[in-house]
Amino acid sequence: MDKELLDLIIGQFKLDIGSGHGLSHWKRVKEIGRYLAQYTKADLKVVCLFSYFHDSKRDNEDRDSEHGRRASLFVKELYNKSA
Numbered sequence: 797m798d799k800e801l802l803d804l805i806i807g808q809f810k811l812d813i814g815s816g817h818g819l820s821h822w823k824r825v826k827e828i829g830r831y832l833a834q835y836t837k838a839d840l841k842v843v844c845l846f847s848y849f850h851d852s853k854r855d856n857e858d859r860d861s862e863h864g865r866r867a868s869l870f871v872k873e874l875y876n877k878s879a
Contacts, residue, residue, distance in 0.1 A: 829846065852867050
């Protein structure tokens with residue numbers, strides 16, 4: 797993943813980056829995704845991007861049913877800025 801993009805994701809993360817849904821979690825999701833991609837032929841770039849974005853918009857460590865929607869809007873916002 798591009799360092800600039802990762803820094804942007806980390807910079808806007810509201811929780812402690814060392815929290816249960818922070819950077820170490822994102823890295824574990826990436827590793828599990830890469831392992832599974834061997835069997836599913838998933839696109840590794842998509843797996844990597846998902847791993848870092850999927851919890852990037854959490855408001856708390858507990859129940860946050862809207863974090864996925866906020867993350868998808870964040871991805872769209874970044875995409876529109878780059879287009």
